[in-house]
Amino acid sequence: MIQHLADGILVGSILSLGAIGLTMVMHMLRFANFSHAELLSVGAYCALVFDGVFAGVHSGLAQAIGSLSLTWTLALSIIVSMAVTGFSAVAIDRLVFRRVRALGGELSMVFASFGVAMILRNILGLIFGLQAQLYSRDIVFAVMISSDPLLLIKPDQVFSLVAALVFMMILHLVLSRTTFGYALRAVAENPTLAQVSGISLQRMIILIWLIGGGLAAAAGIFYGLTNQINPVLGRDLVLPIFAATIVGGIGSIYGAVLGGFLVGIASNVALLILPSGYSPAVPFLIILAVLLVRPTGLFGEERP
């Protein structure tokens, strides 16, 4: 039980990072962005490329940090990849979503995002091949925290969790302490009023994509670090991330964080109750249960 809970929290941190960006986009631009999870793949592959480049430039950096399988080059790549993925998200918005937004309704956006997801996923497959890849082939053994009840934790997972929490904390500070944060919240609550008071909607949208894309990249890299990288990584993660967003309530960043952990824990603990063949359905049954009690998610607000 304890082991399942711990695993759920560790997996959940990745989902939370993905869900933060998704909930912001869903709230601001009012559409369910199915291509968001593909940004995780873009980020993961981006880091794979930069990891190789940095290791080529300075081989001394290609050493594992402490007991992690993470190397200095990969740590550097996280930052670069977050930036690149953030700008890719902005570029995709420019190329597709902004145009569709100007023309059509919510559903057009949803299906444009489906199309974008398909294109991104298969381009990655063509470039990098369909097979799984790893940042490091070394297997880092889990550390036994306690033997009864049995609790084993992998160092990489702890790193991912801590790093995810740090990113979330930075975001929290930005949102609650800076003018940008206030502006963002103002736009989210009432775009028209916010624009009247001199906030540029365009700029806000760009910033949201940058943040969402950056966090998605981090999530993708942490996923790759603790599991593996493959072109369908985004497709496999899209549903849990959506589940986290919806459970938390669309538009609530703190809800998304909590939702990520909830979905992570739920899918891990589920195995205690149901045969493993049913595990894909469990997060959704939990969503259903949450929505029956709170129809707009845990922290979501009714919107017109």
Added chain:
Amino acid sequence: MKKHMRNTSIAVGLAAGLTAIGGAAAAQDCTTKIGAVLPTSVDWGKPIAATAQYVVEQVNAAGGVAGCEIEMVLRDSQVDPKVGVDAAKALVDLDGVQVLLGAVSSGVSMPILTSVTAPAGVMQMSCCSSSTAFTGLAEEGKTKGLWFRTFATTGVQSAVAAMVAKDKGYKSIAILYKNDDWGQDIGKLAAADFAAVGVEVTGSVALNDGQASYRAEVTEALKGQPEAIYLALYPKEGTAAVREWISLGGTQNMIVANSLKSDEFRENVGLQYLGNTTGTDTASPRSASATRFVDQYTEHFGSAPSGPGLSNSYDATMIALLAMEAAGKDSSGEEIAAMVGKVTDPAGTPVSADAEGFAAAKEILAGGGSVFYQGATGNVRFDANGDVSAPAVTWGFSEGGIEELQYISLDEVDSFMGSLN
């Protein structure tokens, strides 16, 4: 090239008509199309399709089939039954193929068989569809003898796995299986076989496709603290699950199905953890030609034919083309299907699984003889339902790749399976 071909033909033991081979290799002025519906957009599907293409290249190099060059029209099934069925229908109706290779998943192969190939009288040869439903359909006479698969029944593999567990003296074992038709089948059979030889099954855990993490499943399997683990998985989820398993301190005593006979799996898990891994598979024939197949394949692709379904795909394509050769130019699907027995005839002349073997087979068939194809997966023989039975091997991972550990003849497999009941 021609000279080389002659030499090997002699090695195969062919006496007659040597001079004719030179003529056969001359440029063909006609093209025969065959169809292939395979999941090229999926990680494990693409190499299967590449293998089929490789066979076509080899056969064309050996002069083509019945004097014509073979053109394989390849369509992606997207692992979506309606897409695969539509592709098959287009191949049959628009391209007029009489032989269809595919599909991989039983869920795609089955509707293709029931609504495209069987009604149209087109021969369908699948490398990898494992569902027992095909046997049932064939017994009812609904496949019209047009259906074949080079995938040996899973019963042999699970029995050999039990044999290995018993020989190694494992007391308890956990099972991780892929939650599809093949995995459910082999998972169930293996559980029964392990129990029959007195190995306690501590848990049987299904792994669903495309899940973000298999951590929970692995933890679940770890719970019974088994002495060994049995894996019926594909490389993608196999790699993820085994890396988790090992990092969580799970046993390195592993028995794995042939789907994990893959370099990708070996490299991504790491050889240092695979020393105690024993795999099961159907055996390639006990002849010199078998290693030549592996060598040629390795030379062509830069990696050994290891990976789910690769050898099966090779044999499926080769047997289909041999049957086309035996049936002659412009034969119908029914006529070609009727010739499958003639090219896998245990009383026939053995031919190897390569271009030379194909060239040799042409001669024998032209002379009215029958051929015993020595396939990459073994001495393939089909029963009345289009199913294959074969001897088995166990294998392990080594520095150079994958090496065979033990050969288990068909009789041994049969008698061991008999002892299980």
Added chain:
Amino acid sequence: MIGVISYLVFFSTVAAILAIAVLGLNLQWGNTGLFNGGVVAFFGAGAYATLIFGGTPQEGQLGGFALPYPLALLGGMFVAGVMAWIVGILTLRLRHDYLAIATFGVAVAFENLMRNAEALAGGAQGLRGFERPLFDALGGGLAYNSLFLICVLVLLLAVYVFLERLIRSPFGRLLRAIREDETAARSLGKNPARIRLTSFITGSVIMGMSGGLYGTFYAFISPQDVLPILTFQIWAMLIVGGAGNNRGAVAGAFLIWGAWTASGWALSRFAPQEVQLYTGSVQFILIGFVIVGMLLWRPQGLFEEKLVVSQQGRTATKELQGDRR
């Protein structure tokens, strides 16, 4: 030539079957505004139930009641309807994205249940043992396929006419009233929850019919047929065709299914041999571009929603058009 006809008959059958499901979705989304993200669950319920009711007995399985075909198909529709009733009661008070993800979850759970419940649905191996009516009598070839196509087209037409009448009826007016302004509708003494549920069940029964026909055509159904991709395909057909317009729904079905299959065919024909292995991925990229391109080119879909006036339909429409001019 006969091959081309044979293929077109086959293609049209699948497209027409999918068009029926798109019509069902159009009632739910286009006319009522219900974001059903679990189309495949109701489609699948119809398919599985039809095969269970109409199939021959199979060892170790519940199915095989061998009912006469029309009864089996009606049974499939009935099961889809019952499922929609239960799901509807639970979820229809949710809005938009929340409803979508909840119904999506239902579809995932449905696929999971079919994949694991061997006694009920054959597990991952799927359900077989279904005898297609008249299949053997007609030899199973083009003759059978043509007859089946005619049956499907008749049913498609029947559903189309039924829905056209329905949306012109007072009930249809109510649906749109609720879609546009629920509070106003309620203030007029209508019960929106009840009406939404009726619309949801009706649409799902139509999807169940589509699924039943699909299972019949292949005489086989497996969990691979009820993956979320089908929900996406059916939605894409509706959006590209034009939500709210039944003609658009049917056109969208043929267009998207055509693009889906023709892209594969064209690649296999025109791509050089060396790149054939990569055409699977390229095909998905092409399909993605077609969808994005369509949405940029005609965001409202091929056919826009028509202004429907229930009474004195013709004159009112004419007046409206007159006003516009």
